[in-house]
Amino acid sequence: PKRTDYGYHMKVFEDPIPGVTYVMGVDSSTGVGQDDCAFQVLKIVNKELYEQVAVYKNNKIKPYEYAAVVAEASERYNNCLMVVENNDCGRFVTEELWYNIGCGNILNTDGKGIGTRATPASKLEACIMLRDVANAKKLIIHDSETIYQLSRFEQISPNHFRGAKGCHDDLVSSLYWAIYCLKQPQFDLDAVQNAVVVKNVQDDYAPPPCLFDESSDNSDFWKSFN
Numbered sequence: 001p002k003r004t005d006y007g008y009h010m011k012v013f014e015d016p017i018p019g020v021t022y023v024m025g026v027d028s029s030t031g032v033g034q035d036d037c038a039f040q041v042l043k044i045v046n047k048e049l050y051e052q053v054a055v056y057k058n059n060k061i062k063p064y065e066y067a068a069v070v071a072e073a074s075e076r077y078n079n080c081l082m083v084v085e086n087n088d089c090g091r092f093v094t095e096e097l098w099y100n101i102g103c104g105n106i107l108n109t110d111g112k113g114i115g116t117r118a119t120p121a122s123k124l125e126a127c128i129m130l131r132d133v134a135n136a137k138k139l140i141i142h143d144s145e146t147i148y149q150l151s152r153f154e155q156i157s158p159n160h161f162r163g164a165k166g167c168h169d170d171l172v173s174s175l176y177w178a179i180y181c182l183k184q185p186q187f188d189l190d191a192v193q194n195a196v197v198v199k200n201v202q203d204d205y206a207p208p209p210c211l212f213d214e215s216s217d218n219s220d221f222w223k224s225f226n
Helices: 063-076 090-101 120-135 144-151 170-182 217-223
Strands: 003-005 010-012 022-027 037-046 049-058 081-084 153-157 160-163
Touching (some): 022 090, 022 170, 037 063, 037 170, 144 170
Antiparallel strands (some): 010 049, 022 037, 037 049, 153 160
């Protein structure tokens, strides 16, 4: 990373560029040293290419404190829209963001509350979206921890995916929620006009490695969708 913020919990690979569009995916935890509170910030290079510019994880931050960090990160990255999972303690994060902090950047997909409800259907849809973007080489990932968690993400029962036993998957969850944000009808990807125009994507951005090559040992996750 270019630097770290929030006591080494946030890795910054690129500072925000004025006029550029970003999105965030946000996953929450209880902050008692187990699962991580995590979020991913993606830059829309163009409608066919997305780049990870910041990633955050912390397993000892309280939900209301985490909400403040999420709001600051969203504001920093040009008030970017974000998908915030509202299950369990995520409800406290979304309500703190919406009602107390006054952050209006949450993309609401839950008809019964603020944020996005993680259901078997919505999580499967988000996983498929991530799979398709990765296989199409439309996603540039810089963070080695994110890549590692992706490599350990597996199917544990039909259409149910999570990190392998003993492995965290919070960076994957926040990543697929960021991709999910891009694919929602409220977000018009075709209308995005970034201030910084990449003259030649093939020159400026080498094709990212295919993280899940079908010839590799970790391809079972992606093959399971076929």
